[in-house]
Amino acid sequence: MSRSIALLLVLAVAACGGDGDGENTGGIGRVDSTSLVTIVTADQPSVLDPHSTSNGGDVKVIHQIYETLIRVDPSDVNRMVPALATQWTVADDGLSIQFQLREGVTFHDGAAFDAAAAKLSLDRLREDGFELSRAPYKPEFGDVAGFDADGHTLTMRLSSPVARVALRNLTMFCASIVSPTVLEASKSMDPDAATAFVTDNAAGTGGYRVDAFDQKAKIARLVANDDYWNGKPSIGTLIFTPVSDESTRTEYLGNPNGHFLVDDVPRQHWATVESSERMQLHSWWALNLCYLGMNAKHEATKELGVRRAIQLAVDREAVMAHYEGTARPTYSLVAQPMAEYDRGLRVPDWDDDHAKRLATATKLIDEAGAKGREITIYYPQMPRPYLPRPQNIADTVRQSLKAIGLDARIQGEENSVLFSQVSTGQYELILIGWMTDNGDPDNFYSPLADGADGKPAENNTSRTFHADVHAKLLAARQLSSAGERVTAYRDVERALQTDVAGYTPLVNTKQAVAYSKGIKGFVIDGIGHYRFDEATLE
């Protein structure tokens, strides 16, 4: 036995001798890792087709490979700055926007960038002439009538004067421009195969191109694009490493071997990062909120009085305790960092004294004859960035409702099950949240509190369509003056809280990424999207 093991070892060593440098045909390639950043994320990137995904893990890679016509200003989330478009003009009637596109830009596969290329991508994301297996952002482009391409001039035609929202939507990753060669080749394939083809042949205009992408082997390696229009990025290689296990992910914070960016750092570790020698924390108030949706059509929450009582009863301070000091109470549906957020707004009968508020709420419950009523709070089982400990937070809300005489219970659901439950209205109360994709107030109110044709939108947790609110939102969408817009959306919020009472905003949270101190000048905007094309290593 031991002799055969020795023989095997000898054989093994013999096999290793000689041409072990990997330069022979079929050898294993060495990667130049002298200029490298490893990005550690919780989500696994799987689809590099920007028109057909909404997965956070994909988006982080997509931002390095592809570019949009315009971007959110990294220093001011309320402004937009040029990217592939150098300038744009909104027509006087607000029904079209003309973009002047950057010249001399090429895709990673060598194709030239022009208005026709941009049109092809923007048509595809709206399924105009294309069929996609998933088109998650198609509804956002419902007001787009079409695009006209002429050399390096692109005109976006709108069916109603909603230029501001349309421009905001163009900053989203889904409006990324993909190589026309790839898209033309994918056109004849069935939708699933087309998405796989675009992923396998990912070619954008961004600072990095795909060097290796194998989602099941968890490999996503990008290298600097030599021909990038803004100059070849200084950092040579980016590696995306998905680490779903929280404790393993935090191990990377202390890793001395190389430069790292660790995304999705658990909140309890933020303070450690801030005092670390190697890493630094970049944190910001995110454009998000966590809220309690209240179904006005459900038997248990159908009375306005009950919903108003819940609005008064929920103890935001107690909810905040689950966020390690990284959340603040919020009182509107729109995210607090946005100009449209109304700092002074509180629900009717609000009293700063918590005990008095509870007394009012209890009275409302008694008046509605709901004392002792059984009421269930549904919550997602998996944490979300705005909901780090779903069960604990749900339980805190439950205690608030107990205090006003409701027999509150909590019920966890698998995330995708819970989200599909919203559109079918199978809940009375639901603990949920929202994070904007484009930084526009309309991206909160339209999906979460509006609807169309007399029906609530899929994510509208109140399950009611309110004609007055709908008219106000339609009008607000068409405003381009910042001042008028602020007034209009604040008016919408008041109407929603008083007349519909279909949600109780709870908290707005901070978001953060930790990265090695040696990484300088990397760009991160207020929505949380980062790019490395301008970053350097020290």
Next chain:
Amino acid sequence: MLAYIVRRLGLSALLLAVVVAATFMLHHALPGDPAAAVLGKQYTQEAAHEMRERLGLNDPIPTQFVRYVGRVASGDLGRSHVSNELVTEELKRALPATIELALTALLIATLVGVTLGVLTALRPRTWWDVAGLTAALAGVSLPIFWLGFLALQAFGESGVMADVLGVRGLPLGGRFSPAAYSLGQFVNETPAATGFFLWDTLFVAGDTQVFLHVLKHLFLPAIVLASVPMAVIARITRASMGDALLQDYVRTARAKGLRARTVVLKHALRNASIPIVTSIGTQLGYLIGGAVLTETIFQWPGMGTYVVDSIRALDVKPLQACVLVVAVGFVIVNLLVDISYAWLDPRVSTAGGAE
């Protein structure tokens, strides 16, 4: 012996039929609507109905079952709705990763477990025995996620040992570092590559440097995964050896003046080996199916990770395929274990028929 093997094969085939039916039922037993999972944010009742139609979920269950069996028989395990890739293609990558990890863990578990078991059996009620049993107890009792975390804290790249000794710690996860080598492309583009990285780097590419790199990545997860089977094997070896050492033939062998090593290894261990082999066999099945936690902690891109990702995304096709593959693996391993009994103890095959 042949009749025995044929009988075992027949039983295995029956078991496989049950497994296929069970994996089919998985589709209907899972909570949530697969159509909702595919649609995500785009969910509407109409879209969900259309998607169910497209996925064939609106057909009668017997029709769906016949279609499923037909597909499985022709090797078509469907397509993942997350990656749009064929499940068989994805399995080709996940399965070797898990088998490589499981076999390495089993090798460690067997070597350490049998050695520990024999040593403690030879010196019962001594401190050797106590230490061995304590190690075995710890192996069984310590949860994998805790052990994995401790291992990373101690031996990982940012771990205590690396700091104290001033050396580079072991990798935090993955099968290799994509920052160092294009091993993924190599395996994809080399027809002779098997997906078993130890083999591919050493025998296909003949590259010792990358082989050592892969081995370093394999080390911590394999040790952590080996902890439970090692403990089980050690305890069974100790019990089985303890019995064997008291048998008359051992006393006879000793009386004949045979060397102690020969007595222990040839006479006692071989006779004590049936329960040990059984436990090794069942542990292999457990390792292939039960590497979920280890794989998650160490981002090992194997079956465990594949299952977890699929469950999270309610991706039913990969899930069915994984259950099927693991179950088939279990059946095959058990079959091999049964056959090995016959080889180890000829009485097993001749005494058959009564069960």
